Amino acid sequence: MTALLALDAVVKDYASEAGTFRALHGVTVSVEKGEFMAIMGPSGSGKSTLMNIIGCLDTPTDGHYRFEGTDTATLSEGQLARLRNDGIGFVFQQFNLLPRLSALANVALPMVYSGVPRAEREARAQALLASVGLGDKPKSRPSQLSGGQQQRVAVARSLANNPELLLADEPTGALDTKTGIEVLALFRALNEDKGVTVVIVTHDPEVAKATNRVVRIQDGLVFYDGPPTDAALFGHAEVAA
Amino acid sequence: MIATMLAEAWSALIANRLRSALTMLGMIIGVAAVILMLAIGGGVQKQVQESIAGLGSNLLIVTAGSGRQGGIFGGAGTGASLRIDDADAIARLDNVVAAAPSTSVPAQAVAGPANWATNVTGSVPAYFLVNEWTVEDGRIFTDREERAGARVAVLGQTTADKLFGANDPLGQMVRIKGISFTIIGLLEKRGQGFGGQDRDDVIVVPLTTALRLLQGNFFRRSIRTISVSVASAEALDPVTDDINALLRRKHRLRPGDQDDFQVANLTAITDTLTTTTSAISLLLAAIGSISLVVGGIGIMNIMLVSVTERTREIGIRMAIGASRAAVRLQFLLEALMLSLIGCGVGVAVGTGLAMLAGGAVGFATDVTPFAVTIAFAVSASIGIFFGWWPATRAAKLSPIEALRS
Numbered sequence: 001m002t003a004l005l006a007l008d009a010v011v012k013d014y015a016s017e018a019g020t021f022r023a024l025h026g027v028t029v030s031v032e033k034g035e036f037m038a039i040m041g042p043s044g045s046g047k048s049t050l051m052n053i054i055g056c057l058d059t060p061t062d063g064h065y066r067f068e069g070t071d072t073a074t075l076s077e078g079q080l081a082r083l084r085n086d087g088i089g090f091v092f093q094q095f096n097l098l099p100r101l102s103a104l105a106n107v108a109l110p111m112v113y114s115g116v117p118r119a120e121r122e123a124r125a126q127a128l129l130a131s132v133g134l135g136d137k138p139k140s141r142p143s144q145l146s147g148g149q150q151q152r153v154a155v156a157r158s159l160a161n162n163p164e165l166l167l168a169d170e171p172t173g174a175l176d177t178k179t180g181i182e183v184l185a186l187f188r189a190l191n192e193d194k195g196v197t198v199v200i201v202t203h204d205p206e207v208a209k210a211t212n213r214v215v216r217i218q219d220g221l222v223f224y225d226g227p228p229t230d231a232a233l234f235g236h237a238e239v240a241a
Numbered sequence: 242m243i244a245t246m247l248a249e250a251w252s253a254l255i256a257n258r259l260r261s262a263l264t265m266l267g268m269i270i271g272v273a274a275v276i277l278m279l280a281i282g283g284g285v286q287k288q289v290q291e292s293i294a295g296l297g298s299n300l301l302i303v304t305a306g307s308g309r310q311g312g313i314f315g316g317a318g319t320g321a322s323l324r325i326d327d328a329d330a331i332a333r334l335d336n337v338v339a340a341a342p343s344t345s346v347p348a349q350a351v352a353g354p355a356n357w358a359t360n361v362t363g364s365v366p367a368y369f370l371v372n373e374w375t376v377e378d379g380r381i382f383t384d385r386e387e388r389a390g391a392r393v394a395v396l397g398q399t400t401a402d403k404l405f406g407a408n409d410p411l412g413q414m415v416r417i418k419g420i421s422f423t424i425i426g427l428l429e430k431r432g433q434g435f436g437g438q439d440r441d442d443v444i445v446v447p448l449t450t451a452l453r454l455l456q457g458n459f460f461r462r463s464i465r466t467i468s469v470s471v472a473s474a475e476a477l478d479p480v481t482d483d484i485n486a487l488l489r490r491k492h493r494l495r496p497g498d499q500d501d502f503q504v505a506n507l508t509a510i511t512d513t514l515t516t517t518t519s520a521i522s523l524l525l526a527a528i529g530s531i532s533l534v535v536g537g538i539g540i541m542n543i544m545l546v547s548v549t550e551r552t553r554e555i556g557i558r559m560a561i562g563a564s565r566a567a568v569r570l571q572f573l574l575e576a577l578m579l580s581l582i583g584c585g586v587g588v589a590v591g592t593g594l595a596m597l598a599g600g601a602v603g604f605a606t607d608v609t610p611f612a613v614t615i616a617f618a619v620s621a622s623i624g625i626f627f628g629w630w631p632a633t634r635a636a637k638l639s640p641i642e643a644l645r646s
Binding site: 081082086097110114115 | 242244245246249252253256553554556557558559560561562563564565566567640641644
């Protein structure tokens with residue numbers, strides 16, 4: 001069976017004033033369908049770069065990134081946009097909802113870009129809001145919602161086009177501990193009940209611990225890839241610190 | 242998808258009401274200026290065309306050549322070469338509706354205590370037909386009265402006013418060169434001619450009477466001008482040629498002899514005036530267009546600011562699957578909406594101003610569907626043209642950097 005995501009010796013260079021900066025030094029990771037995992041690393045480790053590549057927001061300088069077996073280097077800009085639209089669902093640390101739009105319109109937005117008719121779009125957005133426990137707040141603006149509620153709207157949005165992959169960047173970073181735990185529980189429920197593959201990018205060992213697999217990145221290389229044992233999470237983090 | 246994007250564009254404009262309104266103001270002023278200028282230009286043009294029509298459309302004027310006494314030329318119309326039977330012959334030419342011989346003498350008109358120096362025209366009833374001139378009150382003289390040399394007169398409004406003031410001139414007497422005429426008609430007002438002369442300052446009497454009693458050359462039957470009404474504008478040139486040939490033959494001119502008459506038509510004047518007024522309209526519209534371009538630049542300015550401010554929004558949209566084309570379309574639609582709403586309001590404001598201006602200057606200013614269509618087409622082009630660059634800047638943003646902002 002083809003892996004959902006396959007990174008093969010991925011290298012990423014950035015041009016800076018001081019010359020070329022290599023953020024990733026050849027990362028090889030493969031993620032199967034239905035996994036629930038975390039990519040961990042301190043800031044500057046290259047984990048954000050890795051997330052951008054996995055999310056098809058950026059392309060590798062060298063090496064290959066295959067999404068469902070397709071090398072993303074062969075895709076056009078339009079095809080990449082399409083992939084971000086219905087193959088990948090993003091959840092961000094700062095929620096990144098559009099402030100002018102209602103919760104319902106925010107959730108429906110990805111379906112606007114995939115061309116789903118209005119009535120179907122709104123019905124599905126309402127159902128998604130209900131599934132994250134916000135069925136009673138379709139008309140609320142993001143500013144009228146709490147952080148936890150906003151993040152749940154964002155999760156509902158990420159699921160709009162039934163993506164293969166839910167990619168979350170520090171999803172609990174802006175939330176208090178309790179709300180953070182609720183959001184993580186939501187991810188686990190989506191993973192276990194609906195079979196959505198979830199990749200969480202985080203620096204927080206507690207978040208990583210809630211997943212089934214941890215990939216630790218340090219200095220642009222895979223440092224650890226395995227189950228979230230305390231030793232793997234905390235021991236090395238102390239070394240890194 | 243377009244409907245949704247239109248709704249989104251609308252909500253983006255609403256979110257910045259004041260800014261959107263101020264941006265539109267540029268378009269509103271520009272469009273209103275263009276609409277107003279076109280309306281005024283059109284009004285002027287219409288006014289001029291009506292004046293030209295008032296001169297008698299498809300009119301040819303045959304004047305006598307120069308008179309000559311001992312080597313001194315008297316100038317056009319002073320010769321005695323043109324005769325009444327020339328008019329009769331011209332009237333029988335193809336495509337000629339009517340030919341009216343006329344003469345004109347300056348004279349002092351006296352009515353009771355009032356007197357006034359004016360021009361007394363002697364002509365035939367066809368003169369009024371050819372000049373498209375009718376009486377406001379009373380009647381014109383008949384062919385019979387003309388032939389009989391009846392002492393009747395038809396007055397222009399200025400002359401009537403100078404001689405009779407507010408009194409009704411009909412049935413009163415006017416004395417010209419010592420001869421009494423009964424006033425039987427008052428002509429409708431014609432206003433100024435293109436030379437600025439007052440065309441209502443005239444007395445028209447039967448030609449026979451004028452030749453016999455006022456000019457004293459009845460037996461020579463020579464006249465100053467023949468006004469010829471031609472069936473159509475196309476026939477003006479052939480009829481001019483026919484008249485030239487006819488009169489040269491009738492006057493027994495040999496090849497090489499100079500014409501002892503001139504045939505003039507008004508098309509040259511008409512053409513000049515039409516060209517001039519078109520140029521004025523165009524100039525006015527061009528001035529208006531400048532403000533329209535300024536309005537367009539205002540839109541571009543605001544759209545650039547908007548793109549910068551909404552970089553994060555653009556990043557989010559790209560991350561959740563908006564293609565670059567979709568982002569470009571979104572900002573183009575916003576620019577287009579600004580310009581078209583501005584245009585709509587501008588048309589309304591311009592129409593209102595045109596009506597006010599029309600009332601103020603006293604001639605019709607009409608806002609044509611053509612002007613409105615042009616305004617919308619130009620505004621749409623401006624929206625797309627000046628929206629394109631900001632929209633392309635938005636579409637070219639890197640999603641990662643846009644998200645980080």
